Amino acid sequence: MGNLNTAARKGKIPHRMVKWLRSGKGQRFLVMISFMTAPLLLLFVFTYLPFFKMIEFSFYDMKYIGAREFVGLDNYKDVLTDKEVMNSLKLSLYYLIGSFVQLALALYFATMLSFKTKGGSFFKGTIFFPYLISGIAMGFMFKFFYTREFVFDTVLTWIGFNLESLPYWLRDKSVNNIALVATSIWKYMGQNMVLFIGAIMSVDRELYESASLDGANRWHQFRYIILPSIKTIVVLNMILSITGSLSAFEPPFVITGGRRGTSTFFLLMHNMAHGHQKVGKASAMALILFTLIIFVTIAQKLIFKYAFSDNNADVSKKTARMLKKQRAKEAK
Amino acid sequence: MTIGQRILYILRTVIKYVSLLLVTIISLLPMVSTVITAFKTEVEYASTNVMTLPQSWTYLDNFITAWKDANMGLAFRNTLIIMIFVLFGSIMFGTMLAYILSRFDFRGNGLIRNLFLFATLIPGIATQVTVYQIMYSMKLINTLYGYIILMMGTDVISIYIFIQFFENIPKSLDESAIVDGSSYFGVFFKILFPLLKPAIITSMILKGVSTYNEYYMSNLYLQDKSKWVTVSTSLYTFTGPYGSQYNYICAGVLITMLPALIIFILCQKQIYSGLTQGAVKG
Numbered sequence: 001m002g003n004l005n006t007a008a009r010k011g012k013i014p015h016r017m018v019k020w021l022r023s024g025k026g027q028r029f030l031v032m033i034s035f036m037t038a039p040l041l042l043l044f045v046f047t048y049l050p051f052f053k054m055i056e057f058s059f060y061d062m063k064y065i066g067a068r069e070f071v072g073l074d075n076y077k078d079v080l081t082d083k084e085v086m087n088s089l090k091l092s093l094y095y096l097i098g099s100f101v102q103l104a105l106a107l108y109f110a111t112m113l114s115f116k117t118k119g120g121s122f123f124k125g126t127i128f129f130p131y132l133i134s135g136i137a138m139g140f141m142f143k144f145f146y147t148r149e150f151v152f153d154t155v156l157t158w159i160g161f162n163l164e165s166l167p168y169w170l171r172d173k174s175v176n177n178i179a180l181v182a183t184s185i186w187k188y189m190g191q192n193m194v195l196f197i198g199a200i201m202s203v204d205r206e207l208y209e210s211a212s213l214d215g216a217n218r219w220h221q222f223r224y225i226i227l228p229s230i231k232t233i234v235v236l237n238m239i240l241s242i243t244g245s246l247s248a249f250e251p252p253f254v255i256t257g258g259r260r261g262t263s264t265f266f267l268l269m270h271n272m273a274h275g276h277q278k279v280g281k282a283s284a285m286a287l288i289l290f291t292l293i294i295f296v297t298i299a300q301k302l303i304f305k306y307a308f309s310d311n312n313a314d315v316s317k318k319t320a321r322m323l324k325k326q327r328a329k330e331a332k
Numbered sequence: 333m334t335i336g337q338r339i340l341y342i343l344r345t346v347i348k349y350v351s352l353l354l355v356t357i358i359s360l361l362p363m364v365s366t367v368i369t370a371f372k373t374e375v376e377y378a379s380t381n382v383m384t385l386p387q388s389w390t391y392l393d394n395f396i397t398a399w400k401d402a403n404m405g406l407a408f409r410n411t412l413i414i415m416i417f418v419l420f421g422s423i424m425f426g427t428m429l430a431y432i433l434s435r436f437d438f439r440g441n442g443l444i445r446n447l448f449l450f451a452t453l454i455p456g457i458a459t460q461v462t463v464y465q466i467m468y469s470m471k472l473i474n475t476l477y478g479y480i481i482l483m484m485g486t487d488v489i490s491i492y493i494f495i496q497f498f499e500n501i502p503k504s505l506d507e508s509a510i511v512d513g514s515s516y517f518g519v520f521f522k523i524l525f526p527l528l529k530p531a532i533i534t535s536m537i538l539k540g541v542s543t544y545n546e547y548y549m550s551n552l553y554l555q556d557k558s559k560w561v562t563v564s565t566s567l568y569t570f571t572g573p574y575g576s577q578y579n580y581i582c583a584g585v586l587i588t589m590l591p592a593l594i595i596f597i598l599c600q601k602q603i604y605s606g607l608t609q610g611a612v613k614g
Contacts, residue, residue, distance in 0.1 A: 028516065031515075031516035032432055032436060035428035035429065035431060035432050035520075036432055036444075038425055038428075039426075039485070040444070042425070043447065045485075046463055046466075047454060048447075049462075049466060050459040050460075050461075050462035050466060053465065054458075054459060057462060064468065109351075109352070112348055121600075123352050123356055126360055128604075129359070129593070129596060130359060132541055132545070132592045132595075132596055132603075134544070134546075134547055134567075136564050137564070137567060137589055140567060140581050140585050141585060144362075144366070144369070144581070144582065149381075150365075150382045186362070190359070194607055198604070218344070247457075247458075269461075274464075279461060286455065286459065286461060289458060290455060293455065297453055
């Protein structure tokens, strides 16, 4: 405050303003400005400004440097009639199916590891750790893993497969996308599993005990106690995997570089922007993707509003009440 | 238990452990094969199958060569600098913003929250097309501070973790401090910030891991690899002349993975709970 006073005495700031700044309201204003400016500026410069520029760029034929030409909707027409783009959208189906497999596996192992298991934290740790490996390191690992006669082939021949009958995992167009999706499952399944374990653990332990006293078997426990209580997070992850598969990028980027029909929509866009420097067309692609994501998100909001209006806690409470009633009946 | 139930129980246990064992093997296999290959001499690598164990587990030449050729000393130094500033910056910005949003009622509060939420829908890598142009015009490409500034600003999940945490601290705590003559700054730095410690640790771990592993933007904005190589981009060295010299590549990969492994073993619990907290609202 000393600085303000001297500044005011020198006549730089009018007295009234100093008074206001020292008042409660002024203090509030000061703290709000000084705490929010930097984060909001960063948000604007690196998220919203690029976003609006992207909309602008999508109407131009341009490179990063040099003259540009207004082309109207040509970029969008180009993208939507491009065979490669259509093919890449088909690829996202592989990733979508992959992420459903991933969720199912995660749910299976999460349910298992939520109950007493010998070496449980070891299993949990090893399944989860791949999530912490950087994409680039993972890329090298799997290039090595899938190379002809290397890790995967060797292990398969141990189990009894004949090397001649095995395909080239990254070259053969009939299997290479599946091989890539598998690496994505390898990396992210553990993370999903940890989320599910967290949700299952938040269910009241007593529920399981009372349920097993009532003679409910494991399947019943899963169906009537675990599943309702984690329904929300499972459905949320299912919807997220739609946007996730539309924006699949890492596996082909680090492992195949998008060669031999493995280029996803995102990778195509990356190459368009940074390889061919077709900035306008890349922006149009980004916006088309963004529109799709918005649609999926709106759908998600609607689904949650109408189908999941009862929240987690209530569901498990309901189950608890039901079980209590049943028990009371049986006691009679 | 009847005999039928007993058989069912045993069967279920067998299925459980067999499937756990199987998934563990699949999880570990790529990493185990990387370890095996990293300890092989060049001759050994060329003449034996990749899954054959190395002759000596103390042969470290591959690690030394990888460390030198990929300039990993510099890479670790750069990554350390980046992490210190990015973590400090994003924690400060995140907690300060969360403080304002959770404690002050003002017009625009909801709007700002929604702006951050909406930002998560914009696909990050897609906007790099135009972010690149903005970075270029601000002369931030190939500067460490440019990359640091970029990395500080995009962390919605930790903002939400902080807001959640603030909502569990009673408001009367800061109100009484204000009545006692403390300023808002004093309340934030002296009273609330220390209380946030668990949330700060959670978000530091999450942000730390993602900053350490980030390779896409560092490759794009720190192009001069002789000066601004980071731990993850140092691995790009192995794409060119090394081609298929996997004994060196695997050693390099393992060096970059080691810090993540150590952090994971030390802070497993915090990582798990951090992820769970981040996912609830995010």
